[in-house]
Amino acid sequence: MEARKRAILKAVVQEFTTSAVPVGSQILANRYFLNLSSATIRNELSNLADLGYLVQPHTSAGRIPSDQGYRYFVDFLMETEPLPRPVKVFIEEQVQGAPADGQLFVERVAMVVAAVTHNASVVSAAYGPRARIKHLDLVSLDPQAVLLILLMEGNLLRQQVIEISQPVEQGALSRLAGRILKNVAGKDREEVGSLAERLTPGVENEVLSQVLVLLDHFEQGAETLVVHDGVRNLLKQPEFTDTARLHEVLEILEESRHLSALLRQLIMESDLQVVIGSENLTEQLRSCTVVLTTYGPSGRLKGTLGVVGPTRMQYGQIVARLGAVARAASQRLAEIAS
Template sequence: MESRKQAILRAVVHEFTTSAVPVGSQALQSRYFVNLSSATIRSELAELAEAGYLAQPHTSAGRIPTDHGYRYFVDFLMDLEAVPESVRTYIRDELVKAPSDVQGLVEKVAMTAAAVTQNAAVASAPQGSQARMKHVDVVSLEPTEVLLILLLDGNLLRQQVLHVSQPATQVALTRLTAMLNQSLAGRLSEEVRRHYQNSELGLEKEVVGSIVVALDQYEKGAENLVVHDGVRNLVRQPEFAESSRLQQVLEVLEETRYLTVLLRELIGESD
């Protein structure tokens, strides 16, 4: 793209993101390009629109950036600013206080990002997060009913009442948990699953099978975990002066499945 077109596109993006009002040639001339005529600016705007970088909501209105225009701006025209040390310190201090479990950490990241940017923020768990077993306890409740207490890496606790096929004493359960902790502590879900597949029918297989289910549920939950914060900040943005626009964004934020797909696509584009 020619340098003059780049300068005009940059100016349109700056103006529109500040005011949420379509940008006309006269506004650009008076604020950015005093040495260019309005006719020249209009010609450049028309060419940028023809190339897909700008759009015109109405015939008599100014121009607004398209998705393609925003993408070009971010990739080639946006000025990168250093993060002030005070902001870096704030982020570090906030994240140090974050809970150690995945959901708590993601919530803290979203909250901190919203506070720093004064905008809405969306955060998700890392893609491909694998559960790792840290410790297990099995407590007898009834002859054929036990309580499974599973601690995952990250200090995430899962408890579940299991009905076993054969009566089990606490002595037998204590012996079983000692063996499982020795062989499975620190193991990823795939390794625990292999242990389950190689186990003989009986109490051990039933308990390990429940551990596998708990690990799978955790991984599926982490994969789809998307948290947003700072929605209240949106009402201060000029583009949401119209309540209908704000409603559209709120509907997207509430649709977790859509957000998950969107974030995955954005992460893929940035790789």
């Protein structure tokens, strides 16, 4: 595309993302292209519309970017905005002070993302199929019931009540837990699996197989480790004055099953993903953009962190800020979840 067309497309996106009003040739000529007349710009706009980058809400209105227009903008024209000092400070303070607890950590990060992007945020805990067991403990509830406590890398803590075939009292349980831990500490799902196969039946094996169940549960059910925040930010956007739109989005956000599926399917591919409007496979998100990136202290451990908002969002700013939060979160997690 010629340079001038690109410049005009860029101007349209920038103008529209801040004003939310379809932008006309006059405004572009006055604010962005002082050396061109509005008529020239009209011709270019018309061309850009023919090419599919812009659309007109109705005949006598200005232009707004199509999904394809936003796509071109994000791929070729967008400049990531430098972080304003206060935003940088806010992110660092909040994330550096985030609790070690995996669940609380995720909630904190979601809060920060929502605050700095002024959109809804979505964050999943750092986990992965090769995550290692960090600690394990057994607590006696009644003679045959035991609470299994499992701490994974990323400081994800889970508990599960398990039944054992013969009564064991707390002292023996603690020793058993210590013995098992020696074998499984630092191991991942697969390694523990092969360990369990080699073990003769007995209480130790019963516990191990439950550990496996819990690990698998972790894996599929990353659902429980996805949180969202900042829905209130969406309410301020004109595209959500119609509550029907918002209802669709909330259906996704409040159903963590859907949400985790969405994240998993998207984040496979690359480190920064911008999914614009109709590019979304999820029906309910067709009028939204989802921006996702990953964070994590290591290659094994990956969490997702993202933004959900109207397709009209300030891409440059949001990508920059999301990246900053991701870096801070990775760093903090390396400290506390080593």
